[in-house]
Amino acid sequence: MAGQYSHKQFFRKIPPAQLASYFATQQVDLGIDFSTYNEKQVDGLFAAFTALPEDQQTAIEAEFQDIHAMACEGGVAALIDEAAFHEDDSFVASIAAIDGFHAKVMWAFLEKHHLWQGATLFLHADNVSSxxxxxxxxxxxxxxxxxxxxxxxxxxxxxxxxxxxxxxxxxxxxxxxxxxxxxxxxxxxxxxxxxxxxxxxxxxxxxxxxxxxxxxxxxxxxxxxxxxxxxxxxxxxxxxxxxxxxxxLNFDSLQDGTIDKRVYNLDPLADAEFTFQVEPESGIEQIVVTQLRLTLKHGTKRRIVLEADTKNNPQAVYDLLAKLNPPAYFITQSRIKVIFEAKLGKRARTRTFNITYPNSCALGHDGDDLKIRKILEKSGIEPKP
Known part of the structure; x- marks a missing residue:
């Protein structure tokens, strides 16, 4: 998710040509020459914008905050999904050619506005806790x-x-x-x-x-x-x-049911030799267990939480587990970190999430989260439908 909204930070992240296009569509003349505009002039743009009539400024602020909220990896993924539904085959290549999440999202807002509402709703659904x-x-x-x-x-x-x-x-x-x-x-x-x-x-x-x-x-x-x-x-x-x-579904006789009671199998994560079944083409470089919660088999309400720095040693949690040598236990929660392959000139993305016994998982069901769920299923962790 994008961070807290700020007018000046927003203006710095949107290319001048896009700012010019946006204000032109709103029929707003701020007296700014965007053909020569640069970041050093952001104070002047800020002053001109905040001098607009109240109603006009409020309406534009609301749209800017919506654009800012979408300016993240999840927002771009939601836009791509909505474009796929509309069979816009050129969308992925077009948005990939634009640098920066804010610029990507502003381009979609201006040029592909018919995708906007669906994508914003998808992003909201993706950000709902499991x-x-x-x-x-x-x-x-x-x-x-x-x-x-x-x-x-x-x-x-x-x-x-x-x-x-x-x-x-x-x-x-x-x-x-x-x-x-x-x-x-x-x-x-x-x-x-x-x-x-x-x-x-x-x-x-x-x-x-x-x-x-x-x-x-x-x-x-x-x-x-x-x-x-x-x-x-x-x-x-x-x-x-x-x-x-x-x-x-035109189905009149649905019986009273219960929520999904499938159970995650966390037992394999107790083995230091366990490996996740990652396909080479998945774009994932490594999956690391960064925390384990042990619930002792004998006695009541006795737990041990193991957490260690895995930056230089992916097996750090298991080294600590071996050193402590706890009594018999069940694994009832694990924190897992997925490290994606780094793209040229960019830092590697990561996704960290918890799985808690019996059936709580903080992953969504689309995009990279769906990809990770499929790996968990192949690895014997994710319960099958």
Whole structure:
């Protein structure tokens, strides 16, 4: 994820030609000659921008913050996925030719704006912690219905459920997207009224509004699985599963089920000789165990957490384990670091995540995370569908 937003830092990261193009589309004349503009003039650009009328500046600031939030590896990956759905075969080569995440994302915002909304929603879903997803993998393997009446039925059913049980959800909109072999349905039910203190011109006022809360359904036909993200609405998940099955899968007899109860097998990670099954073409240079949590077999609530610096010694955790020689134990959590092959002139990327017994994993289900999950499956760690 990109760091905290700052006007001046944002202006420094966007190429002058893109800034000129953006402000031209907004019909905003800042009195800046972007053909000769450079980083040393950022203070002048900042002064001109902050002198804009309040409403105009606020609208542009909101878009700049959206662009900044997308300016990361995950944002570019989400844009590529959305471009693939739209069969834009030239997109990958075009965005790869642009240096810097902010420049890549600004180019997509300006030139490929039809990809923007889907990509931003995908990035949000990718950044949701695995603990918030509730999964069932016993769904009927039938194609989902994308017709307008089915989408409306899903929205209306979500609205009716929350309105009846909680008195909110009077309105709801659902937006469907396809990504690889998964179908995403982003639902936006109306939440309770909320009063917020805002600056309106030179006055501080309290404004009432009805924000939307978000529910995400991710359906995979080939797996017969449905993941639901419904933060603070866990009790509603069983009913949301039935609503989805009825409206999108045309399946009226879905039985009460449970969340995914597959179990990660962490036992192999106790062996210092264990190796992850990494394919040469995966782009991954090395996978290292950086932490192990041992739960002792005898006694209750006794754990040992082993952590060591693996920068110069990938086996450091196992060397410490051998030195301590603990009594009989189970591996109940592991922290794993994946090191990707470095590209020319760039530092190697890394991905660090935890796997916790019985079935918690901090990886997502797309992009590099999906690639890592496949390696875990081949290595006997990831539970198979």
């Amino acid at each position: 603990s918030y997803w509730k999964k069932r993998n016993d769904f009927p393997q039938v194609p989902p219905d994308f017709e307008d009446n089915a989408i409306k039925a899903l929205a209306d059913s979500i609205s009716a459920y929350f309105n009846k049980t909680e008195g909110r959800g009077r309105n709801c909109k659902v937006e469907p997207y396809r990504r690889h072999n998964k179908e995403y349905f982003f639902a936006f039910p109306e939440d309770f009224g909320l009063s917020a203190v805002e600056w309106v011109s030179n006055y501080l006022k309290s404004r009432a509004s009805h924000p939307a809360f978000k529910i995400i359904f991710v359906y995979c036909e080939s797996e017969g699985s449905l993941d639901i993200y419904a933060p603070k609405n866990t009790k509603a998940v069983p009913e949301l599963q039935k609503i989805f099955a009825k409206t999108i």
